[in-house]
Amino acid sequence: MKRLITACIAVFLLLAGSSAFAADKSTLVEIKERGTLRVGLSTFVPWAMRDKQGELVGFEVDVARRLAEDAGLKVEFIPTAWDGIIPALLAGKFDVIIGGMSITPARNMSVLFTSPYAHSGVQLAAHKEKAADKTAIADYNKRSVTLAVRRGAFTVQTAKKYFPKAKLRQFDDDAQAFQEVLNGNAHAVLASSPKPEQMSIQYKDKLYIPLSERLSRGSEAFAIRHGEFDLLNFFNNWILLRTEDGWLKERHDYWFTTLDWQNQIAEGQ
Numbered sequence: 001m002k003r004l005i006t007a008c009i010a011v012f013l014l015l016a017g018s019s020a021f022a023a024d025k026s027t028l029v030e031i032k033e034r035g036t037l038r039v040g041l042s043t044f045v046p047w048a049m050r051d052k053q054g055e056l057v058g059f060e061v062d063v064a065r066r067l068a069e070d071a072g073l074k075v076e077f078i079p080t081a082w083d084g085i086i087p088a089l090l091a092g093k094f095d096v097i098i099g100g101m102s103i104t105p106a107r108n109m110s111v112l113f114t115s116p117y118a119h120s121g122v123q124l125a126a127h128k129e130k131a132a133d134k135t136a137i138a139d140y141n142k143r144s145v146t147l148a149v150r151r152g153a154f155t156v157q158t159a160k161k162y163f164p165k166a167k168l169r170q171f172d173d174d175a176q177a178f179q180e181v182l183n184g185n186a187h188a189v190l191a192s193s194p195k196p197e198q199m200s201i202q203y204k205d206k207l208y209i210p211l212s213e214r215l216s217r218g219s220e221a222f223a224i225r226h227g228e229f230d231l232l233n234f235f236n237n238w239i240l241l242r243t244e245d246g247w248l249k250e251r252h253d254y255w256f257t258t259l260d261w262q263n264q265i266a267e268g269q
Contacts, residue, residue, distance in 0.1 A: 026228065027231050028234060031073065032073075035073060035074060036074040036076050037071070037073045037076070039097075040080050040088055043079060047255075048060045048061055048079075049265055050266045059118070059256070063098055063251065064077070066247065067098075080093070085099065086107065086223070089223060089224070096223065096224050096231075096235070097223040100120070101220060101221065102218040102221075103219045110226075111223040111226065113221040114221045115221065120193050121218050122193070122215045122216045123190075123192075123211070123215065125181065126181070126208060126209075126210045127206065128208050137163075137211065140188060141162065141163045142165055143166070143167070145165075145187050146166065146185070146186040147166050148169050148177040148190075149189070156170065158190060174191050174195055193214060194257070201257075
């Protein structure tokens with residue numbers, strides 16, 4: 001009788017375990033069955049924004065659409081406020097964050113990051129006449145140089161790191177900092193890419209990019225929930241393929257180093 005009871009218990013546990021395993025589908029399997037990839041993002045130029053028809057466009061939108069197309073899926077965008085985007089992912093509101101999110105150790109405690117698919121950073125835009133002879137970092141690290149930055153931004157720390165001798169003028173927003181240089185009151189402005197590159201295109205008669213490399217380099221990646229390693233493998237392989245064939249670079253260059261798309265965008269963004 002003891003052996004019979006033991007055998008019954010073993011069979012029950014085996015069946016219960018099998019049922020639990022079957023019910024616990026991975027996110028990748030759920031996406032395949034649903035046929036739709038749900039993407040969380042925040043609107044931020046030129047990562048994601050609204051065109052004049054109210055449709056989402058931008059680098060992240062291109063990335064998510066191509067990813068879904070390659071996998072034979074539809075894509076659903078779920079715009080979410082930046083300060084709540086990680087909690088929304090963890091709550092299952094969407095499958096992945098594709099929103100220009102930089103990899104940081106603090107964020108990595110909450111989410112699992114893929115391999116980087118893009119790189120941002122801090123760049124310098126200089127006045128064409130006032131800083132015509134300044135084409136190296138050392139040229140701007142002088143007491144005679146004035147740099148404009150946005151108060152409280154990461155660019156302040158970057159400026160102090162690379163240009164400790166220069167005079168810093170801090171402003172409440174990037175627009176004021178750039179205007180200071182356009183007015184000829186500062187030699188250069190530090191800001192997060194792609195703002196310096198785009199302003200240098202827009203005001204090509206007054207601004208230029210003197211440095212070939214950015215002053216800092218960030219790595220942007222998709223963010224998913226911890227433990228979703230099959231989904232991580234899928235995303236990483238897609239990023240690898242689209243990096244090797246040049247598609248990611250081509251789309252990044254279009255949105256970040258040109259303003260060819262500017263007339264599509266709704267005002268106020």
